[in-house]
Amino acid sequence: MTLPIETPAVLVDLDVARRNVRAFQDYADRHGIRVRPHIKTHKLPQMAELQLEAGAIGITCQKVTEAEAMVDGSARIKDVLITYNILGEAKLARLGKLNERVALSVVADNADVIDGLAGFFSPRQKPLTVLVECNTGADRCGVATPAEAAALARRIGNAPGLRFGGLMTYPPAGGTARVQSFMTEAKKLIEADGLEVPSITSGGTPSMMEAGEAPIATEHRPGTYIYNDRSLVARGVATWENCALTVLATVVSVPAENRAIIDAGSKVLTSDLLGLAGYGHVLGRDDIRIDQLSEEHGRLVSDGPIGLAVGEQVRIVPNHACVVTNMVDAVHIIEAGEPKAEWAIVARGRVL
């Protein structure tokens, strides 16, 4: 079926997205876990509203300018967690303004960041809520031990313009048990020091359906779950039918019997592999590999005749949905199989 959309284009099936959001919200509700979706996947106020309507308590952003774009885009977004160490006068000024508009919280994993926040937020204004980021195995940011978490919690608690908001982690896939043990110990130390731990928030889509196995966590921040992608299908946590985001491309050349070139390259599909071979899955064509991308060309190869014609459209599930929505200015919204609207991706490219 040919869609009346100029290619390459990013499509989002709203019916599938709604079902994906509902499925995790139901799981979280059953386990008493609050849901705070990460908007990095969609970057759209409209999708955040859909998540809030389903029961989410707020949103997660990674950068201050993402949060600004989302809050500007929807009056219904009133609670925002920025899971990032914020540094520098320019960003602190943005943060200060945002803190007056919504219930805002940020994280910190070191004393320099806390001291920067403490120096900016004075006791005369609304306090900024700060959580301590903990490393539960992803080895990215985060304090290494519960004792360090407790020391930073105390540092936040001692700053007159700040309020200690709890503990945050982004565990690796399969890291649920470590979340439980780390957070249990950290919470005990912090409470023994006379501080409350209002929230313990964990994240990630791959292990979200095990979130109930770390009951110490009060909140989960899935991102990709709303769209899903090839990496999640490969992990067995989604099927092609659960993939709401696809890339629509047109075959522009069939220069050899087993090779076709499409008009989507790394400027749409991106070079993210996430441990996979190839750059996406052509729906309905398990026999095709996308073995090479340049910026505007995607190369499709097969063992036998590729059976594609110049001008034909293909739909591709990308390896990683979140990065694809950063590549285009708008997504085409599909409902009941038909294009219904184009939504500008207002938080695209917001890296500051």
Add this chain to the structure above:
Amino acid sequence: MTLPIETPAVLVDLDVARRNVRAFQDYADRHGIRVRPHIKTHKLPQMAELQLEAGAIGITCQKVTEAEAMVDGSARIKDVLITYNILGEAKLARLGKLNERVALSVVADNADVIDGLAGFFSPRQKPLTVLVECNTGADRCGVATPAEAAALARRIGNAPGLRFGGLMTYPPAGGTARVQSFMTEAKKLIEADGLEVPSITSGGTPSMMEAGEAPIATEHRPGTYIYNDRSLVARGVATWENCALTVLATVVSVPAENRAIIDAGSKVLTSDLLGLAGYGHVLGRDDIRIDQLSEEHGRLVSDGPIGLAVGEQVRIVPNHACVVTNMVDAVHIIEAGEPKAEWAIVARGRVL
């Protein structure tokens, strides 16, 4: 040295870019090769003007909307080659309008594309110039043999609204000898058929300093040469001092003795590896590897103590400069070591 620029940011040193452009223009002038730079690297009318001032005869774009943005951005851009198979009514309409504004040419590697162009461009309007794309070893687009090139040249020549413009190829690195042999044979066949071959255009930065070894080619289309990047340094065709584009980032966490996290991830540096290990080179720190990116975090690791502090800036040469300029809305222009301006990247994200 700390630059007064909010991070992450993409910087372009204009002095280095000018020197890079001059160096290849001088080589091309000595060998009688016309230069038609590919704007995919910078996506900036201002940089195209710099290249035209140095002696370039026009520009190369990959997509129609890129060409539109460039022509809109500079009245001095009057000659544009789009090295892409253009298909579909929407794109043909764009092409028709652009053809009235500048000397425009496109390529085709199959009869369907030529017939689409021939059906749109009528003999009553200005003819569209079409070159035949040839595969000289990159195995992306392009006809496989000189005989096929000659057949398509005839097809273009027979279309009343089209004009045969010559032959185009994008060879792999080291493909110069194949360019010479393929194009020599194709030209002979086409001329024997009574058609002139006005232009033979080859491309690519890695082999540009061997372009003179394929004297059959009349034109070269380098892209990355204006900025250079880590992939070209790894190939030995540039040094760190020739790298005009860098990513400025701030250390936001030093969670372990040998690990630091910066505020630039795949949303700035991209996941392009181009065969390299790691995601970029930290200038002045050969001992550091950027071993992992997530969207907003870059992980720097070293064998010994990493010696970086929270709040410190680092400058990174990315693996692939062209894709980085697609990730941000503007670049910071540096002259004499100082930030001088911010230029909006007007052709960013133009994938149609």
